Structures are given as C-alpha cells and as structure tokens.
Amino acid sequence: MTHKRAVIIPNKCSNCHPCPAAEGCSARAIKREENDDLPFVDLACKGCGTCLKDCPQQAMLLI
Ligand code: SF4
Ligand code: SF4
Numbered sequence: 001m002t003h004k005r006a007v008i009i010p011n012k013c014s015n016c017h018p019c020p021a022a023e024g025c026s027a028r029a030i031k032r033e034e035n036d037d038l039p040f041v042d043l044a045c046k047g048c049g050t051c052l053k054d055c056p057q058q059a060m061l062l063i
Helices: 052-055
Strands: 006-008 060-062
Touching: 052 060
Parallel strands: none
Antiparallel strands: 006 060
C-alpha cells in the first residue's frame, strides 16, 4: 500500500507568503509555480502530516 500524501484545499488556502506549511516540510514537497500562485504538494511528499499542523487555515489534508 502506498503512503498518504498531503493536498491543499484551494478554497481554504489564504496564499500566505511565506507559507508556513512549506517552510516546515522536511521533504520540500510544497511549492509554487509562480510567486503569486497557490502552493501545491508534489510527489516528494512523505505523508508525515507536519504541514497539517503548520498551516494556520487548516487548508491541508492527508489523502
Ligand atoms: S500555510 Fe496553509 S493557508 Fe498558508 S499558503 Fe500554506 S497552505 Fe495556504
Ligand atoms: S505531509 Fe509531510 S512531506 Fe508531505 S507535504 Fe506535508 S510536511 Fe511535507
């Protein structure tokens, strides 16, 4: 079975700069394409769940 990955719920994300969830991700899996874009989680995610605690908007889920 593959591990879970984090996703960002776009309508909950307030597009913080910097994004505390990204800063706390040891896998560096939370990125932005462009500075103004909402962050997204890439395949480097290990499913640790740290970002769920770091995001002030509860905008992240493990699925
Ligand atoms: S911390 Fe949460 S609300 Fe803020 S940019 Fe990151 S994912 Fe979005
Ligand atoms: S679950 Fe862990 S590895 Fe995945 S994005 Fe969140 S902090 Fe990073």
